[in-house]
Amino acid sequence: MSKRIQAKYKIDRRMGENIWGRAKSPVNNRDYGPGQHGQRRKGKLSDFGIQLRAKQKLKGYYGNITEKQFRRYYAEADRRKGDTGENLIGILECRLDAVVYRSKFVPTVFGARQFVNHGHVLVNGKRCNIPSRLLKAGDVVEVREKSRAIPMVIEAGQSPEREHPEYISVDGFKATYVRVPTLDEVPYAVIMEPNLVVEFYSR
Helix, strand or coil: CCCCCCCCHHHHHHHCCCCCCCCCCHHHCCCCCCCCCCCCCCCCCCHHHHHHHHHHHHHHHCCCCCHHHHHHHHHHHHHCCCCHHHHHHHHHHCEHHHHHHHCCCCCCHHHHHHHHHCCCEEECCEECCCCCCECCCCCEEEECHHHCCCHHHHHHHHCCCCCCCCCEEEECCEEEECCCCCHHHCCCCCCCCHHHHHHHHCC
């Protein structure tokens, strides 16, 4: 299991964007990078720099995905028929922790990983503690009865920050993963460019 080794909002500040669309993001007040050199004037990025930035932003959005794991997702997306960028988004969005986050059972994608790890989630009626599990259309994700009173769960459900996407059907503490989404359907708070990620890995 990978561990978060840096403050999650440093990703926001490094990218210069509020990538999760949260009111708490420091980018709302400090739109420059972290650290003592964060306010230096930025030079123009090369093509490689633009591609790397797109990859870091997409990978960072989903929390603690390692580079090895992310590269494996790209390889699987490239193997499948159709547009590789769209396939990559579809794979990332069918992760269990991503579905828990989209269902508003928890307030952050980092919280979703921890929530699943601690055994608070059932998949098709069976306990599952693997955040990277890839779901299939029709799979049902449910918060365990004993876990529904956790303050984090109550806070997330009442938050006006996000809406449920159409590819996930939510009924209380139960969510059904309806289908694999397209890029246009995924409610990213900022523009994601999976085509640049594909260019980065296909160099």
